[in-house]
Amino acid sequence: MADDKDVLRDVWFGRIPTCFTLNPDEVTEREAEPYYLLLPRVSYLPLVTDKVKKHFLKVMRTEDVEEMWFEHEGTPLKWHYPIGVLFDFHASNTVLPWSITVHFKNFPDVDLLHCPTNSMVEAHFMSSIKEADALKHKSQVVNDMQKKDHKQLWMGLQNDKFDQFWAMNRKLMEYPTEEGGFRYIPFRIYQTTNDRPFIQRLFRPVSTEGNPHTLFDLLKEMCPDALTKDGEENRFQVVIHGIEPLLETPLQWLSEHLSHPDNFLHICIIPAPTD
């Protein structure tokens, strides 16, 4: 792999093998077989689970069916997080395939947002892109786009069309060379040790002295606890798209190459596995 473009492809075409099983408490007419699927890391659960729903509805009576939701080892999975983030955060060090339990009742209103249609996902996705561009370019790029350009981004994600998506997303990744990067890096840091869903603050890609900021600089400022102190064993893993980039990786590069389609860099800080 010689080219940064290949990173974009690898990120886009990341797949998580998943085994969906029906929650045993659901009332079924006969036993439900588990359903196996390769989920795109960069997509969202409602966009890719039509088949799952169809599969389980075959064994259920319609009156027993409410809104479908997913749970992994007791944790409801938030559909508005990218699938890769859900996996990295909740199931990084578990055995593959990822095991997800499918529920059709007792929707956990406290934990999850309802998602009646995919247009909810679209609205969420587009608002994320707009938010990210507000950070990166004061919204200039996204506002200059036409409606069909926005649609191209969404359709690209929805239909898993890399070229279609990136033909447009490229524009969101541009910046004036003299500034050395975006205005602020759109990122979200997810921590297990924290009650807040995630950390998101303003952070520039280049220091006031003009040096590019690295992943290390970001973590030092946002969650110093996650960093390994001298002489200490690694307590945490810093995971982006299932990999652990070196802390010296420039943040601007990460933002351009390892952001999710919503243009945010989703960073999961999870406890290091104890062997």
Place this chain on the structure above:
Amino acid sequence: MPVSLLWAVDVHGRVYSLSSAGQQWELGRDAPMEFKRVTAAQQCCWSLGCDSSIYLNVFASDLPVRYKVETYENQRWNPVDGFSERLLPSDRWQWSDVTGLQHQPLHSFQLPSSSWEWEGDWYVDENFEGEPTEKEGWTYSIDFPSTYTKDKKWNSCVRRRRWIRYRRYKAMDTWAKIPSQPMSLPDPFSDISCGGWEISEEPGGRLSLWVVSLQGKVWFREGICHHNPEGSSWEEVPLPGEVVQISCGPGDLVWAVLWEGKLIVREGITRDCPRGLSWAVVECPSPEVGAIHVSVGNGVVWAVTKDNKVWFRRGVNSHNPCGSGWISMVGEMIMISVGLHDQVWAIGCEDRAVYFRQGVTSSELSGKTWRAISAPRDGERPHSSASSQQSAGRFFSGEVQAQSVVSDADSDVEKGSADGAIFTTPEPSLGSPTEPPSNPAVDAPKARIPKVTSDSFISELVSDRDQGKPSKDVLSVTPAVLEEEVIPADGEEILLCAGEALLSTESRGGPQWSNVDLEEAQTGAVLDLAETCSLSSVTTFTLTVEDGAEEHPMWAWVSGEGCSVDSSSQLNWFSSSANTTSVTQSVQSMSLSISPAQTAAWRRQIFEQLSERSRREMDDFKHYEQAIEQSVWVKKGAMQWWRDWKPHKWIDVQFAFEQFSGPDGNKDGILFIYYNYNEEKKYLHAFINEVTILVPVLNDSKHTFAIYTDERTKQRWPIRVAAATELEMYDWLALLSVSCCESRGIQGPPSKQAIWSITCKGDIFVSEPSPALEAVPYPTPCDQMFWRQVGGHLRMVECNSAGIVWGIGYDHTAWVYTGGYGGGFFQGLASSTDNIYTQTDVKSVYIYENQRWNPVSGYTSRGLPTDRYMWSNASGLRECTKTGTRPPSPHWTWISDWAVDYSVSGSTDREGWQYAADFPASFHGYKTMKDFVRRRRWARKCKLTTTGPWQEIPPIPLIDVTVLPCGAQSSVDTFPLWAISSKGDVLCRLGVSAQTPAGSSWLHVGTDQPFKSISIGAAGQVWAIARDGSAFHRGSVSPQNPAGDCWYHIPSPAKQKLKQVSVGRTSICAVDENGTNISSPSRRVVHRGFLNVPVCFGVFLAFLCPGNLWYRQGVTPSYPQGSSWDHVSNNVRKVSMGPLDQIWIIADKVQGSQSLSCGTVCHRLGVQPIEPKGQQWDYGIGGGWDHITVRGNAMEPPRIGLLSQKDTAPPTSSSPLPVGIAEPNGTAVYS
């Protein structure tokens, strides 16, 4: 990409060329003298010698430059000698050209210059029209200006034969002086530029050559083409000032620099006029310091100002050759050369090195960085370099020259550089940022300044730089910036820009790198260490080492016009393998190895981990199903596409249509066109639900159709594709039409409200109006209307909102709409099964026979060389012979033979001739003393058979028809329908109702003179236009008296003849015939514009001349004739008034971003009761549209504003006349 050459001249006047595949400059050894400037095309190179003459070097190729000269030997028979060269006094010369007008004996043919040689002697052409003749090539005829046959007959009085000789251009691959013209040019030349080969492919090898003389005049070389590489003559180009330098791009861009520093741009350069028409002045980038140099490419302009700053011109294209603004670029240059693919070379101001602009792509025309070309020069002392240097040199993409000797290479040097140091310091040392210039290595005579990093950084450095400032300061900045990008490099792993060269261990020794020959000239070398990645994520940093160790004379001029490289080309110009030498052992500017960012550990880590992730998460689970299924359905095919960039031409593409079910179950689709651009795969796409219309454009050579979206309608530039066969084209059209309709939820027949339109090909389209279409103040933009095709072939169509639709064919047959849909090429779901009938149409194709009078033989088909074709179309621009003219498309078949057409406007003589003084002039039907040319029109009928939802209404042929518009809920059951027969009689159709739209019988309405246009508006207002161009109003038309009682004459607007009228609810509009005179200047503009449009709507009908649109003022129920005509707009061909008084027209000459379009549907915005003439036009589909009718659209727009006004209070003073006046008329309409 073929191998091509970059040309340059050094300060000693020696010419060098550098091959795009080579790595060293080749000296042009045979140059007869020193040259000042060169300008290259791909097939040749022009140069300006120090003697101020022009030299030409034509590159040898497989295709020799041969030119055939020919002359005719003419003989006449007489009873004494038989055939002899004794001719009659009125005859042509014994030796003449083919026309007989030129005397040309064999000895009159001279070689044009010493660069030519004869291939052989004269010989007789024994072939005649491809067949061998018997008797020495003679062909016989009755008399001279006639047709010849190879057979001698009893009445063959004259004969002639053709002599042929070939001459060949022999001065290939050598510099040949262009002979100066006898009328010699007044002063020596000072600049030269060639280009223009993309303007036209005919004749082959055509070039434009522009030169500047010392006096500041500009000359254009006429007649350069493949078989005449030297051109024929110099033509002076008038100027607004004194030019010092000129540049001509490969296309139609020509810019020049004036003496005072302003720039001028040539305008009006076209295929027909490669010299252009006029100059436009462009201000120089900075007012204080003028420009000294300019260079243009296909769509870019670069300039250099007197302070050596470099500027890039924004927004240049062939529609706007002047561009829109200057952008300051990095670098200081003395001249710039833009080559093919808009690549850029320049000569540096300080070091006089040749620089290549890297990263110039079609999307980033300004490129990224300057990089010095460091190829060695041929003819220099070969250095006995060790192989180690070769590899070392290859590693470094820059020429690194040491100034002085360092006794030993220390590893610090390399380490330092690896840390990102820029060792170019005032001190001769190399240093790392951590241990800066302290390293006392060498004595460099010149200060070296780190110059180039990413562009922004350069500019900072360049602007900061001043002579007195120690470059240390600069140094302190650089490492800071570079810090993150740089990691210690270990020699073995450094990847170079192309990622191919590895630093070999031997090269580590560094010392060998230095170049030893020391002279005072200084050169810069640029090292480009990191390739910019496509997302511009990685900063490119490039270092310049300016050192004085340069043995080469400096460069003076470079020409890349013929050099075919682009940003993706692999070039070997930047390595200095051959001339790095170890004659001296010194090291000095050592391995400047900032480790390329590509190899940074963090990046490697990411690459490796991603691969590892794929293995872990995907390899074992490949049998799992994918969550997102790819497109439900794909249809692919090979097509041709009229490409978007210049020069426009058909290129082969893959055409794919992907249809999928949207999330909500709606079918949606995307069209993809995959094409190659500069050998790079690219694609274009369009969402099916954004396609607004599909237009078949069939002609005899291509089966094409055009795809419009609203955006492309605005630009007047559809996606044009061509299928291999007609069947394939209709397959695609039918499929895409169905998909477009599906994605918009449209099915079945058009509604009663539908808007109908017709193209100049006779194709019929309908659009379903939305209520918002006529909304005030925010109507649906006209370019967003979706049009679908309905089968059949018509010239005009009229309808009303009760669903009564009548059409008239080209042969004047009347047709009534049957309520079906589809027909034509639509099959299956896209077409109704009943209500589709066979429809035929007949039209005439016209060609013109042109003749010129000469004193000897009177009128003959022998024109002047400047004349139009002797058989041509109406404009004379295209040759149309009887045999060569084909029916308009394969659907049409001839049904008659050619016959003289006497029914031309302006009358003819008995043989159909019309006379005029000269060709583009107005013709008249009788001969006068002043007439030197004449023409007559020939017509041939052709017939089309198709199917559509139309039924014929025999027997009377019609030229116009109109039906009463009505409100949406009308209680009327029979609708007055008026028509004009092809003889000009006014007719009224009885019994037309929604159930029987064809009506029952005609009622004749008497008139004093023939009529040509008629329209019936609300409340039975009938208006008509007579043949003399005046208007008439029919009084007392009512349901009880459907034919009315008498005509009231309404004078036409002053000096104008009206041609068409349309009546809405209360408004009446008419169009006049302004501009029918073909030779008027405005008319010419239209033609030129249209011809430039490659839309294949070839048939341009003469009767569709743009006129003015007039609004009838003062019409009230009590005074229905109104008071006066009010001018609304010009450029109008046709008007259609709707039942809500909407105004829609077919407009001429609408400017799009890409081209001018003629015949465009336009909608008048801001039409309100208080402002019935509206405010402005909104442009919709076009060009090539001939007819529109909105008379079915009675759908009231959502009247939010008006309603609330009505509800709350009577009209306030701000709108003195609004609803109140409209109401009485409104009610009258529906009564």
